[in-house]
Amino acid sequence: MDIGVLNKQAKIKLTTDQWMLVALTVSVFLTVFVQIAAILVISIYALIKRRDMWKRRRPEAILLGCFWILTIVVTVVYGTLPMVLLSAALGLAYVGIVFVSHSMSSHMFNLLSEIICIASWPCFVVALIQMAMGLSWVYGERYCSVFTNANFYGMVCAITILLCVHNFCRTNKWGVRIFYGCTILVNCVAMYMTGSRSSIVVTAVSCAIYLIFTRRWKVLALASAVLVILLSIDILMGETLDLLPRMDEVVSSLNGRFGIWRNAVASITARPIFGYGTYSYARVYNELGGWYALHAHNLLLEMVMDYGIVGLGILLGLFGVILGRSIKANRGLRNKPGLGMVVAAYAIVLLSGMFDLAMLWPQTAALLFFMISYGQEDISAQLTE
Numbered sequence: 001m002d003i004g005v006l007n008k009q010a011k012i013k014l015t016t017d018q019w020m021l022v023a024l025t026v027s028v029f030l031t032v033f034v035q036i037a038a039i040l041v042i043s044i045y046a047l048i049k050r051r052d053m054w055k056r057r058r059p060e061a062i063l064l065g066c067f068w069i070l071t072i073v074v075t076v077v078y079g080t081l082p083m084v085l086l087s088a089a090l091g092l093a094y095v096g097i098v099f100v101s102h103s104m105s106s107h108m109f110n111l112l113s114e115i116i117c118i119a120s121w122p123c124f125v126v127a128l129i130q131m132a133m134g135l136s137w138v139y140g141e142r143y144c145s146v147f148t149n150a151n152f153y154g155m156v157c158a159i160t161i162l163l164c165v166h167n168f169c170r171t172n173k174w175g176v177r178i179f180y181g182c183t184i185l186v187n188c189v190a191m192y193m194t195g196s197r198s199s200i201v202v203t204a205v206s207c208a209i210y211l212i213f214t215r216r217w218k219v220l221a222l223a224s225a226v227l228v229i230l231l232s233i234d235i236l237m238g239e240t241l242d243l244l245p246r247m248d249e250v251v252s253s254l255n256g257r258f259g260i261w262r263n264a265v266a267s268i269t270a271r272p273i274f275g276y277g278t279y280s281y282a283r284v285y286n287e288l289g290g291w292y293a294l295h296a297h298n299l300l301l302e303m304v305m306d307y308g309i310v311g312l313g314i315l316l317g318l319f320g321v322i323l324g325r326s327i328k329a330n331r332g333l334r335n336k337p338g339l340g341m342v343v344a345a346y347a348i349v350l351l352s353g354m355f356d357l358a359m360l361w362p363q364t365a366a367l368l369f370f371m372i373s374y375g376q377e378d379i380s381a382q383l384t385e
Contacts, residue, residue, distance in 0.1 A: 154196025213340030259291030299353025
């Protein structure tokens with residue numbers, strides 16, 4: 001089945017489940033409110049029409065169920081009513097996670113990756129309009145397009161660039177390669193407009209991991225040469241040309257992070273087993289004082305702070321199961337691009353999670369989980385035949 005968007009001769013014949021994934025992908029680029037509505041519809045559909053997915057994804061379902069119960073109970077004890085309602089609503093997102101894991105094949109991923117790359121163009125246009133209108137936010141003139149926060153948009157740009165590299169490498173048609181090369185350039189400019197420093201590091205490392213796994217040495221050498229040239233120009237030009245955004249704010253940003261992390265560690269020390277419940281940093285700040293923030297700006301600290309060591313253990317078990325299934329699927333299919341994509345996705349989570357939580361926003365989280373689930377349905381189909 002050829003389902004390439006950029007192939008004019010492609011015949012798109014998708015199942016209802018696959019159309020649901022397409023709808024979810026498109027919704028990511030139509031604001032988070034549209035995406036939440038799409039998740040609601042997909043979760044209801046999965047609960048009614050795809051009850052069999054719980055058997056095929058039993059370990060994930062059990063771990064997600066345990067984590068959901070933990071989030072609700074802990075938040076009821078220590079949190080506020082809005083956070084309890086949010087914790088309960090997360091159950092629909094967990095249903096969506098199982099559904100994506102159940103439905104994501106390598107062919108489907110390739111289609112979705114093409115849609116994401118195409119959708120990045122109108123998002124860039126929105127960011128240009130924001131800049132032309134002179135818009136600014138509490139964090140300054142850092143443009144977020146349809147993603148609420150500039151760091152979220154920067155993360156989406158990083159993911160899109162990786163997907164462009166993936167699509168560039170899997171075609172020999174120069175017309176298609178030119179399109180993806182231009183899309184990479186557009187998203188690099190958009191990333192600069194977001195002022196997101198971490199996204200630059202995430203992009204460089206994740207693309208390098210993917211190219212190493214796929215043994216695309218020429219592409220890796222070319223990309224490395226371009227990066228070295230740009231860094232050299234930036235250093236030589238000094239303040240005349242600033243290719244790396246907001247470097248003058250690095251020290252103050254790090255000081256802020258250290259202050260936030262001290263608060264997070266203090267709260268973890270107080271309640272290490274089960275934590276404080278969903279979205280706890282802003283509430284704990286009232287008790288501890290120090291540097292104010294909406295979250296802990298570190299994935300590990302945030303998870304332990306909210307759900308304790310128990311919650312972290314459940315999450316590690318969940319992603320261990322998903323990672324093991326993905327490795328087995330892509331090795332079984334001898335799919336080096338798939339394996340490279342999965343490892344690169346985990347690298348994105350870990351790297352971006354060192355200083356921020358952009359990967360937990362619904363729009364970025366959906367794209368990352370698409371990548372983490374790459375090829376799982378292929379091996380599941382083989383095992384059931």
